[in-house]
Amino acid sequence: MIVIPCPWCGPRDESEFTYGGDASRPMPSLKNGNDQAAWHGFVHQRENPKGPHVEYWYHGGGCERWLRVERDTITHQVRWASDAAAKTEPEQ
Ligand SMILES: [Zn+2]
Numbered sequence: 706m707i708v709i710p711c712p713w714c715g716p717r718d719e720s721e722f723t724y725g726g727d728a729s730r731p732m733p734s735l736k737n738g739n740d741q742a743a744w745h746g747f748v749h750q751r752e753n754p755k756g757p758h759v760e761y762w763y764h765g766g767g768c769e770r771w772l773r774v775e776r777d778t779i780t781h782q783v784r785w786a787s788d789a790a791a792k793t794e795p796e797q
Contacts, residue, residue, distance in 0.1 A: 707781045709774055712788060714767040721766030727751055728759045728773045728789070754778055761789060 707719035733743035755778060762774045771789035776782070 707776070707783060709762060709764075709772070709783050710786050711764050711767055711770075711772065712786060713770065714764065717764070717767055721764060722772075723763045723765055725761030725763050725771065728761045757784065762786070 708716050709719060709722055710716045730747075733740055733747055757775055758778050759773055759775050762772050764770055764772060772786045773789050773791065774786045775784040777784070
């Protein structure tokens with residue numbers, strides 16, 4: 706079981722969330738048209754990290770906000786969660 710500490714709702718079970726992908730690297734820009742090679746690389750050519758990893762999660766069963774979450778891919782322990790727009794790790 707993964708418990709995600711939503712900054713607005715408090716600690717909640719992962720069943721309230723939807724995984725949204727890798728947040729450790731930027732998405733390709735949409736400003737210059739549809740760069741298929743860039744999107745292919747972003748979606749399909751990913752790392753499979755062992756240990757701490759920053760991910761996007763959507764809290765659909767709560768505040769309906771996107772979060773950035775650091776989760777250990779081995780233990781599934783969540784170290785922190787913040788607003789996805791913040792783009793930085795929250796102060797501990
Ligand atoms: Zn929430």
